[in-house]
Amino acid sequence: MTNHYIVTGALGCIGAWVTKLLVDRGDVPVVFDLPGDRRRLRELLGERLEEIVFVDGDITDLTALENTVRETDAHRIVHLAGLQVPFCKADPARGALVNVLGTIHVLEVAKRLQLDGVVYASSAAVYGPPEDDLAAAPDENSALEPSTHYGVFKRANEGNARIYWTDDGVRSVGLRPLTVYGVGRDQGLTSGPTTAMRKLVRGEPSTISFSGATDFLYVADCAAAFLACVDACPDGAPVYNLSGHSVTVEKFVDIVGRTARQMGIDTADRITIDGPALPIPGAIDGSAFASAYPNAPKTKLEDGIRETLERFVELER
Numbered sequence: 001m002t003n004h005y006i007v008t009g010a011l012g013c014i015g016a017w018v019t020k021l022l023v024d025r026g027d028v029p030v031v032f033d034l035p036g037d038r039r040r041l042r043e044l045l046g047e048r049l050e051e052i053v054f055v056d057g058d059i060t061d062l063t064a065l066e067n068t069v070r071e072t073d074a075h076r077i078v079h080l081a082g083l084q085v086p087f088c089k090a091d092p093a094r095g096a097l098v099n100v101l102g103t104i105h106v107l108e109v110a111k112r113l114q115l116d117g118v119v120y121a122s123s124a125a126v127y128g129p130p131e132d133d134l135a136a137a138p139d140e141n142s143a144l145e146p147s148t149h150y151g152v153f154k155r156a157n158e159g160n161a162r163i164y165w166t167d168d169g170v171r172s173v174g175l176r177p178l179t180v181y182g183v184g185r186d187q188g189l190t191s192g193p194t195t196a197m198r199k200l201v202r203g204e205p206s207t208i209s210f211s212g213a214t215d216f217l218y219v220a221d222c223a224a225a226f227l228a229c230v231d232a233c234p235d236g237a238p239v240y241n242l243s244g245h246s247v248t249v250e251k252f253v254d255i256v257g258r259t260a261r262q263m264g265i266d267t268a269d270r271i272t273i274d275g276p277a278l279p280i281p282g283a284i285d286g287s288a289f290a291s292a293y294p295n296a297p298k299t300k301l302e303d304g305i306r307e308t309l310e311r312f313v314e315l316e317r
């Protein structure tokens with residue numbers, strides 16, 4: 001039996017991967033996003049775009065979202081629509097509208113229509129910068145002192161999800177990725193490592209504008225985690241760090257270079273790193289998520305990088 005899932009922000013990077021995984025397993029994704037470029041979905045799904053239901057919708061419009069859920073008889077929402085750090089910085093009011101009010105709309109619809117589950121993207125940006133290089137990777141009990149509007153909005157969403165559970169019994173899971181990489185990651189503060197890989201395949205130089213350690217999460221694993229949570233949405237409104245592998249950008253670039261050379265790509269120092277560390281911890285403790293969802297995939301960094309480069313080579317042919 002096929003099920004309908006609403007995927008908000010499905011034209012974006014993580015949303016496109018969630019959509020692909022749903023199509024792969026025979027379920028029907030309902031893409032709820034602003035009218036826009038479908039390139040990320042095309043790059044992952046090609047002809048299979050026909051198996052998707054597309055709804056042009058704005059997450060700031062509660063009625064549009066509610067009608068979409070009713071009309072498609074969807075019982076679960078994967079909520080990924082949002083504005084990333086630079087966009088929230090440029091326009092905090094719009095950031096709050098989309099990121100905070102938009103998430104309230106998802107939770108409100110889940111309440112009104114008694115949905116089976118909601119999973120939404122929070123972010124490791126709910127944490128502030130680490131005090132020093134020796135600071136322990138924060139877990140879900142650590143202090144939240146975000147240093148960006150974006151992080152403050154994400155923190156507010158986690159609080160609102162908790163209140164929707166205590167007041168109205170809406171079940172949800174919030175996930176906090178850090179630096180997602182892979183095909184489709186082409187905008188946002190931490191997109192540099194992926195855009196550098198794409199440019200490398202094209203033979204073009206690039207500069208990654210941040211340095212130091214970060215947690216690199218392969219986008220396929222990220223999408224699989226969102227689906228695992230929405231399919232087995234527990235009572236409550238838990239929030240989990242979603243970790244991949246914490247390494248320095250320098251090390252990531254080394255692996256990219258080595259892998260590219262093995263694939264016969266001329267690397268010739270085409271990727272440079274020039275910028276400060278991110279205003280987010282370089283590592284997050286993902287053990288609570290791993291205990292709650294032990295079957296969620298965790299692709300090795302070398303394998304995620306290789307898969308990404310291989311797909312870029314195919315796409316650039």
Ligand SMILES: NC(=O)c1ccc[n+]([C@@H]2O[C@H](COP(=O)([O-])OP(=O)(O)OC[C@H]3O[C@@H](n4cnc5c(N)ncnc54)[C@H](O)[C@@H]3O)[C@@H](O)[C@H]2O)c1
Pocket residue numbers: 008009010011012013014015032033034036057058059060080081082083084098121122123124176177178179180181187188190
């Ligand atoms: N990519 C990462 O490394 C990362 C890390 C932590 C958290 N997140 C969060 O995960 C979510 C998805 O990230 P992504 O990398 O796929 O982002 P993205 O920027 O690639 O995609 C976001 C999508 O949201 C859509 N959107 C924006 N405003 C909308 C509106 N008003 N109504 C409907 N749709 C709207 C956009 O059109 C876009 O398709 C976001 O909430 C992001 O903050 C991402």
